[in-house]
Amino acid sequence: MLIGAIVLGLLAVLLMRTYIGTGGSSGVATAAIAPRSTPVVVASSDLPPAAAIDKTKLKLIDWPADSVPAGSFRSLAAIPADRGLMLPMVAGEPLLAGRMTGGTARPGIAPRIADGMRAATVRVTDVTGTGGFILPGARVDVLITQAATQSNTPFNDVLFENVRVIAVNQDANEAKDKPEVAQTVTIEITPVQSQKLALAQTVGTVSLVLRNPANAASGPITTVHVSDLRASPATSSADHAPRRILHVSRREPVATARTSVEIVRGVDRATYQIARSQ
Numbered sequence: 183m184l185i186g187a188i189v190l191g192l193l194a195v196l197l198m199r200t201y202i203g204t205g206g207s208s209g210v211a212t213a214a215i216a217p218r219s220t221p222v223v224v225a226s227s228d229l230p231p232a233a234a235i236d237k238t239k240l241k242l243i244d245w246p247a248d249s250v251p252a253g254s255f256r257s258l259a260a261i262p263a264d265r266g267l268m269l270p271m272v273a274g275e276p277l278l279a280g281r282m283t284g285g286t287a288r289p290g291i292a293p294r295i296a297d298g299m300r301a302a303t304v305r306v307t308d309v310t311g312t313g314g315f316i317l318p319g320a321r322v323d324v325l326i327t328q329a330a331t332q333s334n335t336p337f338n339d340v341l342f343e344n345v346r347v348i349a350v351n352q353d354a355n356e357a358k359d360k361p362e363v364a365q366t367v368t369i370e371i372t373p374v375q376s377q378k379l380a381l382a383q384t385v386g387t388v389s390l391v392l393r394n395p396a397n398a399a400s401g402p403i404t405t406v407h408v409s410d411l412r413a414s415p416a417t418s419s420a421d422h423a424p425r426r427i428l429h430v431s432r433r434e435p436v437a438t439a440r441t442s443v444e445i446v447r448g449v450d451r452a453t454y455q456i457a458r459s460q
Contacts, residue, residue: 219244222276223255229271230355231294235261240277253279268293270357291354295370301348302376303368310389314363319356320347321395322369324379328386338406341382344398346370 222245229239237258245254254276255261266283283293295301304324308314316322324341328334348354349368367390371379382388444453 218247220247220250221245221256222250223258223261224274224276225271227273228357229267230357231267231270234266235277235282237261243274245276251276251278255279266293270355272357291348291368294348294354298372299370300373300376301368302371302379303366304379304383304388304390306364306367306390308363310387311364311367312390312392314361316347316350316364316367316390316392317356317358317361318347318349318354321345321393322347322367322390323393324369325389325391326382326386327389336408340403341378341388342371342375343400343403344393345375 221242223240224243226239226241229236240258240261242258261277262282267281268283269281271277271281291301306316312322321344323343324345325338326341327338328336330336346369347367348370350358350362350364351366354368369390379388441456442453443456444451446452
C-alpha cells in the first residue's frame with residue numbers, strides 16, 4: 183500500500199507539471215494579471231473647436247478601468263446631440279463633458295470665455311497685427327497711438343498687458359501654427375477694459391504686440407511722447423562717443439535811422455516814428 187501511494191503521488195506531480203507546461207493554467211494567470219478595461223469614447227481624428235460634435239469622427243476604445251478620465255463617455259449614444267467642442271481635440275483624446283458646450287449653448291467661442299470676462303474684437307493690419315504672427319491662444323499687449331490734437335501732442339500708451347487672444351479673424355483653433363495676416367483679432371478682457379478699448383478705437387490707432395506666454399510679469403508702463411523718440415545715451419546703439427552739440431546764435435536786431443509814418447483817420451492825422459532794423 184505504501185508503494186502504491188508513492189506511485190500515485192508521483193503520477194499526480196507528473197500530471198500537474200505536464201498541465202502547467204502545456205499552458206493549461208496560463209489563461210487563469212493572465213486573467214489575474216491583466217487589468218480590467220472599459221470602453222471610452224475618443225476622437226478618431228483631430229477635431230477643431232467651436233464646432234458641433236460629429237459622432238462619425240468618434241470611436242470607442244478599451245481604456246484601463248482604474249484610470250478612466252472623469253467626465254468621459256462609455257458609448258456614443260450617451261453623448262448629447264446638441265453639444266459642441268470648446269477646445270480642440272487630437273486623435274485618441276477622450277471626449278470629456280467639461281470641454282463641451284452647455285445643453286442649450288450654440289457652438290462658438292462664447293463658452294470658452296472665462297467667468298467675469300468679455301470677448302472684444304480689434305481691427306488690425308499687417309503692421310498693427312504683428313505681421314500675422316498672432317495666433318489663437320497667444321498673449322499680447324494692447325497699445326494706443328493718438329495723433330496730435332489742439333490739446334495734446336502725439337503720444338503712445340499701454341492700454342492692457344498680457345491679454346489672451348481667443349480668435350484671429352473667425353478662427354479660434356489654438357492648434358493653428360501657421361502665421362496669417364488678419365483683419366480682426368478677438369481678445370479676452372474685463373468689462374471695464376472692453377469699454378476702454380471701444381473708446382480707444384475712436385480716438386486713436388490700436389495696435390497689438392506679441393509677448394512670450396511664459397513671461398507673465400508686467401513691465402513699467404510709460405507714456406511715450408514725440409520728444410521721447412530721440413535715443414538717450416543709455417539706449418543709443420552708437421559707440422558712446424561724445425556728442426557734438428551745435429549752438430545756433432541769433433543776431434539781435436540793431437536799431438538804425440528812424441522812419442516817420444503818417445496815418446490819416448478821417449480828418450485826424452497822426453505821425454509815428456518807427457526805428458528801422460537790420
